[in-house]
Each structure stands twice: as structure tokens, then as C-alpha cells.
Amino acid sequence: MNEEEQVLIHCLYFTASRFARNITKLAERTFDFGNLAPSYFYMIMIVKFHPGITQKELCHKLSIAPSTSTRFIDKLEGLKLVTRKTSGKQTCISLTEDGEKVYVQFRSSLKELFAGYSEILGHEFSLDLSKMLHEASNKLEKEL
Amino acid sequence: MNEEEQVLIHCLYFTASRFARNITKLAERTFDFGNLAPSYFYMIMIVKFHPGITQKELCHKLSIAPSTSTRFIDKLEGLKLVTRKTSGKQTCISLTEDGEKVYVQFRSSLKELFAGYSEILGHEFSLDLSKMLHEASNKLEKEL
DNA sequence: ACTTTTAATTTGTATATGCAAATGAAGGGG
DNA sequence: CCCCTTCATTTGCATATACAAATTAAAAGT
Numbered sequence: 001m002n003e004e005e006q007v008l009i010h011c012l013y014f015t016a017s018r019f020a021r022n023i024t025k026l027a028e029r030t031f032d033f034g035n036l037a038p039s040y041f042y043m044i045m046i047v048k049f050h051p052g053i054t055q056k057e058l059c060h061k062l063s064i065a066p067s068t069s070t071r072f073i074d075k076l077e078g079l080k081l082v083t084r085k086t087s088g089k090q091t092c093i094s095l096t097e098d099g100e101k102v103y104v105q106f107r108s109s110l111k112e113l114f115a116g117y118s119e120i121l122g123h124e125f126s127l128d129l130s131k132m133l134h135e136a137s138n139k140l141e142k143e144l
Numbered sequence: 145m146n147e148e149e150q151v152l153i154h155c156l157y158f159t160a161s162r163f164a165r166n167i168t169k170l171a172e173r174t175f176d177f178g179n180l181a182p183s184y185f186y187m188i189m190i191v192k193f194h195p196g197i198t199q200k201e202l203c204h205k206l207s208i209a210p211s212t213s214t215r216f217i218d219k220l221e222g223l224k225l226v227t228r229k230t231s232g233k234q235t236c237i238s239l240t241e242d243g244e245k246v247y248v249q250f251r252s253s254l255k256e257l258f259a260g261y262s263e264i265l266g267h268e269f270s271l272d273l274s275k276m277l278h279e280a281s282n283k284l285e286k287e288l
Numbered sequence: 289a290c291t292t293t294t295a296a297t298t299t300g301t302a303t304a305t306g307c308a309a310a311t312g313a314a315g316g317g318g
Numbered sequence: 319c320c321c322c323t324t325c326a327t328t329t330g331c332a333t334a335t336a337c338a339a340a341t342t343a344a345a346a347g348t
Contacts, residue, residue, distance in 0.1 A: 004193035008205075008278075011254065012261055012270055013171040014186055015277035018207040020164035021335080022284040027157040028336095037304070042158055049148035056326065061152075063162045065306050070328055072304090089313050089326045110155065117156055120287050121280050126156055129276050133159035134152075136265050136273060140166040143264050165305080172306095181334070200296065209336050214298055216334090233296045233343050 016133075023117065030113040033105060036075075039064075041106040043072055044095065047082055048103045052092045063137060160277075167261065174257040177249060180219075183208075185250040187216055188239065191226060192247045196236045207281060 008014055027038040039062070046061050047053055059069045073093060076082045081099035085092045095103065118126050152158055171182040183206070190205050191197055203213045217237060220226045225243035229236045239247065262270050 002193065004189060007189065007254065008186070010271060010274050011186075011258070012265075012274045012277075013167050013182060013257060015274045015281065016160065016164045016167050017183065019277040019281045019284075020160045021207050022281050023157050023160050025336095026284065038157060039161065039304075042152070042155075045148060045151065049146065054326085063165050064304090066327065067307080067329080068305055074328095086313095086327090089324095091327065110151065113157065114155070117284070120283050121156075125276070125280075127154060129273075129280060130154050130156045130159045132269070132273050132276070133156075133163040136269075137159065137163045137166050139264050140163075140170065140261070169306095183334075198296085208334090210297065211299080211337080212335055218298095230297090230343095233294095235297065 026116060027113055030116060031106070031109050033109070034079075034102060036079075040072060040076060041102075041109075043069075043076065044081060044099060044103050044106060047093050047095050047099070051094045052085075054090045054092055056090070058093065063141065170260060171257055174260060175250070175253050177253070178223075178246060180223075184216060184220060185246075185253075187213075187220065188225065188243060188247055188250060191237050191239050191243070195238045196229070198234045198236055200234070202237065207285065 024038065031038050031041060043058065043062060046058060050057070055066065055069050055073065058064075059066050062069070064072075073082060073084065073091075076099070077084060079098075080096055081102055082093050082095055085094070114126075121129070168182065175182050175185060187202065187206060190202060194201070199210065199213050199217065202208075203210050206213070208216075217226060217228065217235075220243070221228055223242075224240055225246055226237050226239055229238070258270075265273070
């Protein structure tokens with residue numbers, strides 16, 4: 001193995017970005033209803049479990065910038081999947097009935113996605129990798 | 145741990161995208177010369193080790209779409225860091241002298257980046273995670 | 289040698305995403 | 319009660335990235 005490969009394999013920024021691109025392709029193929037990118041469904045799920053969550057909390061749970069959350073919510077609101085309710089400085093988000101329906105579909109696609117990559121990567125391996133990424137994100141966020 | 149957290153922690157798409165966003169922040173802070181996003185430096189490194197590499201090979205090594213490579217190279221060419229040489233259907237890319245200089249800088253920033261996340265995540269952990277991501281990308285690419 | 293096919297690159301267009309500046313709303317000090 | 323600060327959200331702008339269609343150049347079949 002030459003020097004270049006060593007560097008590429010050992011650089012977390014590089015391997016993580018590359019892997020994210022690859023798994024995004026798989027996810028986009030799996031969530032092929034609704035014309036929404038996969039990330040939107042994760043936002044829907046979080047709102048499902050935290051009705052009336054503030055945008056700020058959403059940003060934190062998804063690790064996205066506030067501006068990104070604004071635009072996501074704009075889009076979801078436009079599709080009548082969530083509702084905004086401003087309360088003072090904050091904005092609280094909840095699911096509409098249509099949003100609930102989309103959530104149900106999402107959950108079944110999610111199983112498909114799990115099955116898809118588990119078959120390719122191995123079930124245990126996928127679980128381990130996912131947990132490590134989760135843990136690493138939390139540590140990084142605490143420091144940055 | 146509730147159902148939502150379970151799903152979020154176990155979904156590789158979600159944890160991978162989130163982690164990629166977080167580590168990108170760290171990388172952008174570390175590579176603060178040249179006004180280039182981190183990815184460009186990886187392209188430069190690959191060209192450094194494969195002078196005259198074709199665009200197609202670059203795409204494969206970086207896991208990016210051909211159109212993305214075109215635009216990256218446009219930018220690097222504009223900055224006089226690489227040169228294009230079309231040969232038939234293909235285009236071959238090499239570093240200029242300035243490109244070589246940038247590469248040297250990049251290598252030292254890379255050490256900084258490694259040190260930065262190793263301190264937060266642990267040296268062994270970082271290495272393991274990076275290797276797993278590398279391996280997983282390769283498997284995924286083979287299948288998709 | 290001409291036409292058809294194939295393969296690499298480019299261009300057009302769309303989107304997720306971020307940062308920095310602007311807005312707007314609460315709350316505290318005088 | 320007004321000003322100033324603080325903080326959540328939004329808006330303006332920039333960019334990495336992808337897909338699909340267009341281009342271009344080699345290669346293959348006739």
C-alpha cells in the first residue's frame with residue numbers, strides 16, 4: 001500500500017465524506033416517495049417524537065445550521081406535512097395528519113434501507129459503525 | 145433510550161451524514177489557506193501521486209460524479225494548480241509547480257487535522273472508524 | 289471510408305447546506 | 319416606560335454536489 005492510500009484511508013474527513021456520499025445514494029433510492037431528500041424524513045421523525053419542538057432543538061438533534069432548518073421547514077410546511085406556531089422568539093413545529101401518514105411510510109422504507117445495507121456490509125458491522133459515528137458526532141459537537 | 149433515539153443511532157445514513165457535517169467543520173477550520181474547500185486538496189493529493197490521471201479515475205478514487213470533477217478541475221485550473229491535457233476522449237490532469245507547493249502545505253495541515261480529531265475521539269478509535277468507513281465505501285460502491 | 293455505437297467530458301439545472309448579516313421579539317437596567 | 323442587549327429565526331449569498339441531456343471523440347461494424 002503506497003503513501004497516498006495510507007493517507008486516504010486514515011483521514012476521517014475523507015473517508016466520512018466519501019461514505020456519506022455513497023450511503024446517500026442508497027438512501028435516495030430507497031426513499032423514493034414524496035420527492036423529498038432523505039434528511040426531511042429524519043426531521044419528520046424527530047417532530048413525530050417531540051411534537052411542538054423548537055427549531056433550535058431540531059437543529060441540534062439533526063446537526064444542521066439554523067438556516068438549513070428554516071428552509072427544510074418551509075418546504076415541509078408547503079407540503080402541509082408540518083405546522084409552525086411562533087411563540088415569542090421561538091417557533092414550534094408539529095406534524096399534520098399528512099405528516100403522520102408520511103411518517104408511517106418512512107418507517108417501512110427505513111426497514112428496507114437497513115436491510116439493504118446490512119446485506120452488503122453485514123448486520124453487526126453496520127450496527128457497530130453506526131454507533132461509532134453517533135458517539136463520534138457527539139464528542140465532536142461538544143468540542144466544536 | 146426511546147424508540148426515536150434507537151432509530152437515529154442505528155441508521156447508518158443518518159449517523160454518517162451527521163458525522164460528515166461535523167468533521168467537515170473541523171476540516172474547513174484546519175485547511176484555512178487558499179480559500180478552497182477540503183475536498184479540493186484530496187483531489188490535488190491524488191493527482192500528486194498519479195500525474196496524468198484521467199478524470200474518470202479521479203471520480204472513482206474520490207467517489208464523486210463526473211460533473212463534480214469537471215467543476216473542481218475548472219476551479220483548480222483557474223487557480224493554476226493543475227493542468228488539463230486532452231488526449232482523445234479522455235482528459236489527463238497533472239499538477240503545476242504551484243500545485244506542488246499547495247500539496248506540501250496540505251500535508252502539514254493534514255497532520256494538524258489528524259491531531260485535532262485524535263485528541264477528541266482517541267487515536268485508535270479514529271483509525272478504526274476511518275478504516276471501517278473506507279471498507280464500507282468500497283463494498284457499497286461495488287454493489288451500487 | 290461511412291455510419292453507428294460507445295464512452296468521457298461538459299453544460300444546464302436543481303438542491304442541501306453553510307456563514308454572515310438582517311430581522312424581530314424578550315427581558316433587564318436605568 | 320424606553321433603550322440596550324441577547325437570542326431565535328430568516329434572508330441573502332455562496333458552494334459542493336448530483337442527475338440528465340448535450341457534446342465530442344474514439345472504435346467497431348458494414
